[in-house]
Amino acid sequence: MTEQEREKRIHEWAQRLYAQLQDCLPSCLNEADLRNRIDPLLDKFCVQIGLNPMAHAEYSLATGRADAVFNRLVIEYERPGVLKPTLTDRATQHAVEQVKRYMEGIAKKDRHAVERLAGVAFDGKHLIFVRSSNGSWAVEPPVAVNEQTLARFLRWLSGLASGIALTPENLNRDFALEQSRTQNILHSLYHALNTALEQPDGLVSKLFEQWQLFFSQAIDYSEAFGGRKLEPLQKWVRRAGIEIKSQHEAERFFFALHTYFALLVKLLAWQALSRHLGGKISAPIFSQLLAAEGEQLRERLQHMEDGAVFRTFGILNLLEGDFFAWYLHAWNSTLENALRAIIRRLDEYDPATLSILPEETRDLFKKLYHYLLPREVRHNLGEYYTPDWLAQRLLNQMDNALFDPHTPEPKLRQKLIETRWLDPACGSGTFLVLLIARMQALARPLMLSETELLEAILQNVVGFDINPLAVLTARVNYLLAIADLLEHRRREVSIPVYLADSVLMPAIGRDLFVQNCYLFPTAVGVLMVPRTLCTPQHFDRFCDLLEECLRREMEPDAFLHHASNLGVSLSEDDHKQLRQLYKQLLELHRKGLNGLWARLLKNNFAPITVGAFDYIVGNPPWVNWEHLPDRYRENTKDLWSHYQLAGQFKGGRPRLGTVKVDLSALMTYVVMDKLLKRDGKLGFVITQSLLKTAAGAGFRRFKLPDHTPLKVVLVDDMVALNPFEGASNRTAVIILQKGRDTRYPIPYTLWRKVKGEKFTYDSTLDEVKAATRRLNLYAEPVDPHDPTSQWLTARPKAIHALRKVLGQSAYKAHEGVNTGGANGVYWVEQVMTRPDGLIVVRNLTEGAKRKVDEVTEPVEPHLLYPLLRGRDVQRWRAEPSAWIIVPQNPHEPSTAYPEVQLQKDYPRTYGYLKRFEKILRERSGYKQILSKREEEFYGLMDIDHYTFTEWKVVWREQSSLMTAAVVGAYEGKLVIPDHKLMLIDCASEEEAHYLCALLNSSIVALKVLAYAVSIQMDPHILERLRIPRFDPQNPVHRRLAELSARAHQIVSQWDGKSARSEDAETVPIPKEIDLEAILPRLKPEDAAKLLEVVNAYQRAQTELQTIEQAIDEAAAQVWGLTDAELREIQQSLKELSASPDEEETSA
Structure with missing residues (x-):
């Protein structure tokens, strides 16, 4: 049964069900009456769509295939009128709990995951949809029974008869490298690419060069796969029968791999649109690909690749500026057979999952890419995808009112329609899809129509990325997120995700002859566009005109005639530049290098044509200056200086490259300067080193070149969580507001893991919160006279105490x-x-x-x-x-x-x-x-x-x-x-012990934890630490030296792990020893000896603790700290330095 046939039957049976309810409800006295009148109709519907209903004493149950959207659907009937419009009603709550219990019982009995079950409470007047998602229950508010809600109920029921559920787990099973179909397609693409690249002037070579140009801004393959870093990739690709011997071959392989991943994404998008819109408009249906062979298959794929298929569905730009259609120009029978195997398997999937289980698909492609590439290879490429829970936390912090889970206020309606969001490094679209999901959740209670909601989303949720594969993936994720709304569109849809660089935006030419043009470098030369046309009102229309004229091969004069009708006043110089641009592209078109450059132009200029935003969110690239690709480093050099992020030599010259500045810092400043409205907010996942190291001084200036101030609203320090899968990145979240001054101290939340609790990359925000505790600290510059100095982070009283310790050290490390x-x-x-x-x-x-x-x-x-x-x-x-x-x-x-x-x-x-x-x-x-x-x-x-x-x-x-x-x-x-x-x-020796005692004191430990990057105890920790020169006449100094010498004696004697008796015999001492279990098994003399050694060891440890307390007290005298200040420092140190095993379980 096709998707269109199934949808038609769903609507027919929804009408029949509704008519039956209108007829029978007045005479139904209890749930049994209702069930007897409705179950026979549902049985007939199930038979028509290929399901076997199963009667049960307590509920109705239908079953489906193992990998369908649902395996079981529980229908809990209630007496008509029992369910109320709110979930707070006691009887309604009871019905929901019944459904949950039934679902849990079936899951346990049949050994199914409860997530693969669904439930519905039904009293003839209201429906309540119940699911389990990510370990918690998702219970939707009661909805009134009508033909639309009954159609949704039947859609859930039909999910049991669906094809394979469109989930990351199923896709991984079918399309990961372990599958022969994947090995075959990768092998075919890689060898077809190598053959095509033997023609250096061919279209494939030019597309590969342009892909390299874009990717060189994000990835340096010589860095990612130089030396031993190549080995894990070599081992992995041998499974596909491919041998890679150099980083250049690695680069070609990734072009082939990205092509394969892009194909999966495009084909799934086609299939999803077929499911949602295919029956409503005359459009090419995905299943038609199955019957196509040879040249016919290539032509149909060409229609997909040039965007024609998606334009038929009303989606204008799903595919544009795409490098990954090159395989159509390297077509051969081996490649065709490999493609057909992929298409055949994809045809067995059912995109109904997108409507029924939206949370399954919001990170569909992110998870698929994770599964497709080994972790070590992804990390070599610097690819760390943001966990959904981390993105959700950031969004919650950006706008509490908008993301409040409670019933929204009516005043939010206008805000929802007008507030604009941008992710300038959107990757696979995590932030974009979460934003869309929240807008959809708010639409119904705010009385927003589907048409109004779709318009608000398309106008207000925008993404940029310089990775062509990321842009394609984000666009398709975006499309799937709005798929249910597309039938309500008033116009053709452009997905507002652009292949553009948020840092290196199009620049005005400096030469006298091109100073009124924007420059765009490509693999076929620099394209120049008159500045007059680069406005939000005119640029998209200009690019569309350019592409249309090229497709029709119009002469330059005809193009200029049409360009003069764009409503822009063009100067003589503008006409000259336009003529040159058009002739340049027309020549490429006639050589067969067509269909790409005008679209790339439109995308590349998006940052200067899409307007300003209220909120900017995302996870910018964490790439250190020294690891940037050479070309990108050179091209951005002036920007680092312009935003004063490069640091300065004493003479005032920029010293870029001598300090470890990070690209995320540059992106923060550029997008706040160019794309954020005044009073707007930016929320970024950044590296905590920008706040804690000398290299971040320029970032901590918090002022744009035109002196517009930037306010730090808050910081989340998640270093201890390591939220990125398998990577020990120093993760922090910062929120800034444009146009306001930063006022210290700043709220600084330190996240710590709780003993015994765990969370994963796929955990929900609530699960992560339950597994962590949050310390509410504050941050301020360590030097109150230098706002760019590193931050001191601690409790307010501890910061006040540490101020007495800060100053100039008499020693240098x-x-x-x-x-x-x-x-x-x-x-x-x-x-x-x-x-x-x-x-x-x-x-x-x-x-x-x-x-x-x-x-x-x-x-x-x-x-x-x-x-x-x-x-x-x-x-x-x-x-x-x-x-x-x-x-x-x-x-x-x-x-x-x-x-x-x-x-x-x-x-x-x-x-x-x-x-x-x-x-x-x-x-x-x-x-x-x-x-x-x-x-x-x-x-x-x-x-x-x-x-x-x-x-x-x-x-x-x-x-x-x-x-x-x-x-x-x-x-x-x-x-x-x-x-x-x-x-x-x-x-x-005495001076060394004095100094060692001070450095090992709790006071210095807290200063280091509060000021430095905790795992980097480099020489800079002595900076701003007021250590006086050793004075042998000072009794406190001598006392510190004596205490340190005794501490060294104890540790040397016992070594923390073993005890040395007086005759130098070494006796092992475990960290934990169960004497009650060990002593009875020993001879009496051995037991006595062991007991004596253990007791001596414990006495030594007690003495060492006493010595360290005495050192703290003497160090407090050196720095003039009161007893209360020392206690505050010790308590803060205990809190900050606690390992997960020491954390309390209360958050």
Whole structure:
């Protein structure tokens, strides 16, 4: 049965049901009477559409196929008049609970997921639709029985007889790489592409170049798949019989893969429109593709690809500016057969799911893309799709009134019609679809007609993206979201999702001859458009005219004649530029390179023609400046300076590239400047580092170039949640308002996981809230005189206390020695000492980033030093576990020994380094730094006099809390910390212990947590930390040194994991030990010994806690903190540093 036939029968039977109800309701005394009059009609309807109704003592039940939209539909009859128009009525609530119980019982008995069941409560006067979705019940308000609501009820019933439900799980099952049909299509597309690209001037080559041009703005394939990053992709694509050997071949494969994904999306869109509109208008039906073969199939697909199919349905721009129709120009029988297998399987799907279960399809393509690509490959591409719950949270924060789940106020009606939203990096359309869903939910209570609602959505919900595949996916998601409204349209529909760059908008030419034109670079040259035409009123009409004239191959004079009728006053120069543009495109058209450029033009200019917005939301690309593709970095260089995001050298020159600025910062400022109305709000998912690092200073200026202020409304810090699937991104949400001043402190919500609770990428917002707790903190600049300084985030009283700690430090921290990526050369272990004094060493190659041969050689002992690595340092303890070759003179450590001197004095060490010369010269640090200041190929970086002091305080860079420890000489030699450790050089052991005590205090710990990026304990943590110089005459300073020395003794003795008795025997001490279970199994003497060791260990831990409390109290004296302020700091630290296992379960 076709969709049109089924829809016709649904309407016929809805009329019959309604007539029967009108006739029987006056005489129906109870639910049994009603059921006896209605069930026979439903039985006949079920038989007609291929269902088998099943009688049941308590309810009526119909069953369907396993992968249909629903497997079971429960119908709960009630006495006529029992159900009331509101869900708050007691009898109505009872009926709903009955339906839920029946559904849960059937699900348990038949081992079905309750989400695959549906229920309806029915009393002849009202209907209540009940479903389970994402772990919670979705109960719709009661609706009055009429022909329309009965038709919906029958549509739910017909969902049991549907084809395969259009869900991400079913699509993944049928179209992921494991399926032979997918392997065949990818293999066919990849080889057809390689063959077509052998003709460099052909259409396929030009489309591929233009795709590269657009994608190069988002993805650098040499970066994404360079070196070892290529391996997971190679392993994955071998399953499709494809071998990839370079990033260039990877780029071709992704063009083929995107083509396949785009085909699925387009075909599903065609199928959905056939379902919704095919029976109402004369349009090509999707199922007609099944009968087509050879050239006829190619022609029908051509009609789809050029948008003709969708224009027949009244959708003007679903497909335009599309690079992925190239396969029609590389057609062969292998490709045709692979395509036919895809079409055959898709024909078995039923888009009825879109109407019946809208929540199943809102992220349909996002999930499909997730399933299609392995996580590691997606992450190499920088593709992190926003979870729906995170997008929903952001939208709720943007406009509480609009997203309030309670009954909306009538005053919202005008707001719904007039408020404009933009997602400038819309991806697959997550934010757009959620917005559309909310507008649809509000429409009925606000008395908005379907026509008014459709117009409001199309006018007010807009998206941009520079990824052609994302734009196509977002458009189709958008289309599916409004599919039920399309029959109510007054005009043809353009989906307002554009292939456009929100950052690098079309620019005015600088040259004298093109200064009144916008420039648009393409793979076939730069296209120039007169500025006069680039307005919201005229540009779309101009592009449509351009495309129409090209299609008819009109001469330039005819085109100019029609252009003069656009209602724009064109100058002589405008006519010249238009003539040049048209001739340029006409030549391409006549060469067969047609049908694309005018549409791309329309899309690219969207940011300057679509008008301004009340709200801008989204998840902009998180790409660091240094990882941007070269071309894009160069093209955006002036923008970074214009918005003062580049940072400044002392002389005032921009220092872009010397600080780690992020593209999300630039997009924030550009779209607020160009596209946001005054008093409008922007809500972005950004990297928290923009708020917490020096590189974000320009972002924290919160002022546009014309001095328009930007107000920070609030921040959600979700770093601890890691909301992006499989990625440890530092996620934050920020909301800004244009035209208002930022006033500190700012509400800053810190999200933390709750012990024992879990959530996933697919969880709902309510589920995430239940699994987390939120700390209501505040944020303000650490320097009250510099509003661009990093933020301090804590409770208000704690911030007040920390102000006493802030200031200038008497000490400076440094990074440890950096080998420049050649640890496997310089890091060694001692094998033996020879009688002649030479030491035989073996280089440590395990875990080295650069592949290095393992060698064992003798070297002189003079340049061999104990190496302290991150793993060797814990709080109150540092002990080297390896050695490092340091070819620098301790008296002039910033440069390496001259090569001649090294050959004379240390020939064995020189010989060892010489065998690695090629690797050492290829180090990025050598190329960029060392080679410019010295000739020696073996020099080290980040090394100076401070490296060669005997006493140092060190701590790990990567740590959630401070791990300071004192280190002195080891085996009679100075210890060299590596670059993952930070160090402060000290004049004496006592000074080092004083400094270590302060750094390990709760006061510094809170300052670091509140100020720095918590896992980056780099040298900057000493900035703005007022540590006074050690004074041996100061009793508080000496007391701190003594306490630190004792803490080191305790930790050294017990090592946190083992206990050392006086005879140096090591006894393992587990973190948790069940003495009651272990002691009875031991001999009495062994049990006594173990008990003695455990008790001693516990006493030591208690003493250490006492020492650390004493350190806090002494440190408070150093900084002039009161007892109450110290308690506030300790409590805030406990709250902020709690791990998920320590979190309380109350939110």
